[in-house]
Amino acid sequence: MTKAVFQLEPLTCPSCIKKIESSLNKTAGVESVKVLFNSSKVKTEFNGETVKAGQLEQVIKKLGYDVLSSKVS
Numbered sequence: 001m002t003k004a005v006f007q008l009e010p011l012t013c014p015s016c017i018k019k020i021e022s023s024l025n026k027t028a029g030v031e032s033v034k035v036l037f038n039s040s041k042v043k044t045e046f047n048g049e050t051v052k053a054g055q056l057e058q059v060i061k062k063l064g065y066d067v068l069s070s071k072v073s
Contacts, residue, residue, distance in 0.1 A: 001031065001046070001047070001048075002045070002046055002053070002072065002073070003043070003044065003045050003046075003072070004043075004044050004046070004053040004056060004070055004071065004072045004073075005041055005042070005043050005044075005070065005071045006041065006042040006044070006056070006060060006067050006069075006070045007040065007067070007068045007070070008040045008041070008042060008060065008065050008066065008067055008068065009065060009066040009068060010040050011035075011040045014037060016035070016037070017035040017037055019063060020033070020035050020042060020063060020065070021033045021034075023059050023063055024042070024044060024059055024060070027046075027051055027056065027059055028051060029046050029047040029048075029049075029051035030044060030045075030046045030051065030056070031045045031046055031047065032044065032045045042060065044056055053072045057070060
């Protein structure tokens with residue numbers, strides 16, 4: 001299992017959480033997603049053989065959010 005944390009631009013509304021979590025959870029290989037509103041971080045666990053962190057970052061960007069940094073472990 002691969003983990004990634006994405007630091008986003010400051011989130012402005014709680015509905016952002018649902019939008020991001022829903023879209024990432026629909027991505028093949030994603031096991032879990034947790035969006036932390038106060039720190040604007042997205043924590044993910046996924047199958048690294050099915051999907052790559054860069055693909056998850058692209059999903060977030062397509063929703064209109066800037067990814068400031070990411071950490072994969």
